[in-house]
Amino acid sequence: MDNLLAARSQMGMSLAFHIVFAVIGVSLPLMMTIAEWRWRSTGDPAYLLLAKRWAKGTAILFAVGAISGTVLSFELGLLWPRFMQFAGAVIGMPFSLEGFAFFTEAIFLGIYLYGWNRVPGWFHLFSGIVVSLSGLLSAIFVTLVNGWMNTPTGFDIVDGKFQNIRPFTAMLNPAGIPQAVHMVLAAYTAAGFAAAGIHSWLLLRRGRNRFDEVAIGIALSVGGVAVLLQGVSGDALARMVAQKQPMKLASLEGQFKTEVGAPLRIGGLPFPDEQVTKYAIEIPHGLSLLAFHTPNALIKGLDQESSKDWPNVRIVHICFQIMVGCGSLLSLFALVAAWLFWRRGPLSKQRLFLKAVVLVGPLGFVALEAGWMVTELGRQPWIIYHLMRTRDAVTSMPNITITFLIMTFVYFILGIIVIWLLSKHVIALPDRKQLDGQGVLV
Amino acid sequence: MNPAMALAGIMLGSLVIYSLLAGADYGAGFWDLMCSGPRLEKQRELIAQAIQPVWETNHVWLILVVVLMFAGFAPAFGAISIALGVPVFLILLGIVLRGSSYVFRTYFAGSIRTQLYWGKVFSISSSMTPLFLGIVIGAISSDTVLVNNDISENGFLRTWFHPFPLIVGALSLSLFAYLSACYLTVETDDTALQDDFRSRALFSGFVSLLAAFATYVIAGNSAQEIRDGLSGTPYVLLVESCAAIAAFVAFQALWSRQYLRARIAAAAQVGLIIIGWGAAQYPYLVRPRLTIFNSAAPSSVLVEIQIACVFGGAVLFPSLFLLYRVFKAHRKSVLADTTLV
Numbered sequence: 055m056d057n058l059l060a061a062r063s064q065m066g067m068s069l070a071f072h073i074v075f076a077v078i079g080v081s082l083p084l085m086m087t088i089a090e091w092r093w094r095s096t097g098d099p100a101y102l103l104l105a106k107r108w109a110k111g112t113a114i115l116f117a118v119g120a121i122s123g124t125v126l127s128f129e130l131g132l133l134w135p136r137f138m139q140f141a142g143a144v145i146g147m148p149f150s151l152e153g154f155a156f157f158t159e160a161i162f163l164g165i166y167l168y169g170w171n172r173v174p175g176w177f178h179l180f181s182g183i184v185v186s187l188s189g190l191l192s193a194i195f196v197t198l199v200n201g202w203m204n205t206p207t208g209f210d211i212v213d214g215k216f217q218n219i220r221p222f223t224a225m226l227n228p229a230g231i232p233q234a235v236h237m238v239l240a241a242y243t244a245a246g247f248a249a250a251g252i253h254s255w256l257l258l259r260r261g262r263n264r265f266d267e268v269a270i271g272i273a274l275s276v277g278g279v280a281v282l283l284q285g286v287s288g289d290a291l292a293r294m295v296a297q298k299q300p301m302k303l304a305s306l307e308g309q310f311k312t313e314v315g316a317p318l319r320i321g322g323l324p325f326p327d328e329q330v331t332k333y334a335i336e337i338p339h340g341l342s343l344l345a346f347h348t349p350n351a352l353i354k355g356l357d358q359e360s361s362k363d364w365p366n367v368r369i370v371h372i373c374f375q376i377m378v379g380c381g382s383l384l385s386l387f388a389l390v391a392a393w394l395f396w397r398r399g400p401l402s403k404q405r406l407f408l409k410a411v412v413l414v415g416p417l418g419f420v421a422l423e424a425g426w427m428v429t430e431l432g433r434q435p436w437i438i439y440h441l442m443r444t445r446d447a448v449t450s451m452p453n454i455t456i457t458f459l460i461m462t463f464v465y466f467i468l469g470i471i472v473i474w475l476l477s478k479h480v481i482a483l484p485d486r487k488q489l490d491g492q493g494v495l496v
Numbered sequence: 497m498n499p500a501m502a503l504a505g506i507m508l509g510s511l512v513i514y515s516l517l518a519g520a521d522y523g524a525g526f527w528d529l530m531c532s533g534p535r536l537e538k539q540r541e542l543i544a545q546a547i548q549p550v551w552e553t554n555h556v557w558l559i560l561v562v563v564l565m566f567a568g569f570a571p572a573f574g575a576i577s578i579a580l581g582v583p584v585f586l587i588l589l590g591i592v593l594r595g596s597s598y599v600f601r602t603y604f605a606g607s608i609r610t611q612l613y614w615g616k617v618f619s620i621s622s623s624m625t626p627l628f629l630g631i632v633i634g635a636i637s638s639d640t641v642l643v644n645n646d647i648s649e650n651g652f653l654r655t656w657f658h659p660f661p662l663i664v665g666a667l668s669l670s671l672f673a674y675l676s677a678c679y680l681t682v683e684t685d686d687t688a689l690q691d692d693f694r695s696r697a698l699f700s701g702f703v704s705l706l707a708a709f710a711t712y713v714i715a716g717n718s719a720q721e722i723r724d725g726l727s728g729t730p731y732v733l734l735v736e737s738c739a740a741i742a743a744f745v746a747f748q749a750l751w752s753r754q755y756l757r758a759r760i761a762a763a764a765q766v767g768l769i770i771i772g773w774g775a776a777q778y779p780y781l782v783r784p785r786l787t788i789f790n791s792a793a794p795s796s797v798l799v800e801i802q803i804a805c806v807f808g809g810a811v812l813f814p815s816l817f818l819l820y821r822v823f824k825a826h827r828k829s830v831l832a833d834t835t836l837v
Contacts, residue, residue, distance in 0.1 A: 114599055120595065123559075124559055124592075128584060131577030132585060132588075138570055142567055142574075143793030143794070143797045144797075146563065146801060147567065147800065149566070149567060150564060150567055150805065154804075154805075154807075157553065157560075161553050164552065164823070165822055168548065219793070219796065449578055449581065468596050475603050
């Protein structure tokens, strides 16, 4: 494996691993806080139990998220020192702010987890809210950095160096805000549907109980609302990409030729050598309509750039299809679920519905990972879009393959243990002894 | 004051706080490895209890140092990342293994054998991070980190694998262990346990004095400039004498079982040693080429980052105060809560 490929693989593996835990660190606190709030306002012990269980899950996952995040902040330098030397000053601001947001999250999570008997009830709930908000802010700040790599702003280039740096302009780059909104909603969607899926599966296995039922209620509400908003956010993001990164849009869509009134392709497989995307369902004028909101807008194709500057069109297109497909399916599911709830009341009694939730449960995470593949692979061969190539940023240190293999091995083991721990601590049904006289089991 | 100096000051301050808080957590992990005698289980429990609610927060100080460094002094960050890639990677590995094994050990309740296994990983990785952190500090203080056009002139091993960085690594490990043992004496009411950690504090304190002496001697061979910095300038000498006084007070307090006083004095001692290093290192970030002036971002950027730090600090310090007030003011068992459900 050459050094560049090893470095990219290590970074990609670290990100793909971290994003799972980061997402849960953003959304599980929200869900546990809602559960605690429900307990405090209804007195229903099932909610208290749920808040404590989810808090325990947050404790485990947040720790893994915190360390894998630390790994990433170092790897930026270890793997891409030239990128950091050039861009460090420009993108330092959101990273610094993220540091403080992360501080706040860690502090109040500590109070939340270990302070049940040490602080007044209202303050405990307040700590949960602070954890949720600071997790949200962390996600936003970090995504703003990624946005900057897509649409670099806030500097002038003089003699090959960044000059007149304006950190806040760089932070609020055109891609940043739409990307951050998209990321945050994706986090709520992924974790919400995954939690609902797990609890539905458990409810099917162990029979009716309040614990799983209230869990599904909260998780599905969070995930469902988020995925419906995601449609709006996705549209805003796509229009931004169409304007600022036309080549990325072209590879997402498998659009090789510059075209007026370009069609929207559903599915299909791009053939970069022949410069054509085959086997897709084409909706005439669809892409122009979506990207610029006019049916005959001009869509720039990949032919605008030499083919050596193309990303891997085939993978980017497929990942994009996966992301959009999963998102659409989940949106549809959320709408149907809302309608059913409105017509027939609580859904947790309906086994068919629960089975469906189990099936769609993982799709949020699938969409999330696919979406990051789209944005990262779609930006290649650039690390800073149209300014610095990824291969010019990689470290001169040899043998990155070794560190890649070590980190992959460590993360692989960590992943297995975390799953095992979660199954033991968070989702196991509390036994009768713990719940006696609390009426949690129906 | 020059903005580059101010930002370097904030970074040094964060490094001091990191050492005093997270350093002690790492030291506690080291003692976990060395637990022995009839009160072995109790010692381990005390260690776990003391660091549980705070270790993640304490860890964030290091992230702050790193992000401020690449935001404010990107060339220095790049040089360290390239030439010291190996020890930095080992610091990371230590962080990952320490954090995860600690959590795993806590939640593998019930299976003693698996808990013991994770305990081993926890304590070995806890010793790794301080050791390599010290090595990195030692390496940037000697003259071996030379990066030219992104190529490390001394390769990737010779930059840090020589006596001076290694002895600084040993020094930092012994200081963190010492600090931690001093803190742990205050965390319990059990006099037998207090005595256990008292003797460990005295022992590791003694070792750290030897390591400090060895550092000074070896600096004569390979890090002459930092040695001149340590002994030449009057304000560095002042800081060093204060550290020596603090060390003396800490030892005396430990000897006479005045644990609270020992804790404060030991913290002052370690903090002053790091400040003394920072002053001797001034104005260099990475000797012999990169100073805080020639590697600094434009001052407008530095000023804006400092403004962000001020706002961040305005949220951070009250929150921190709250955290320690909730958990360190009364020594009620923290573990009780996690086993509730």
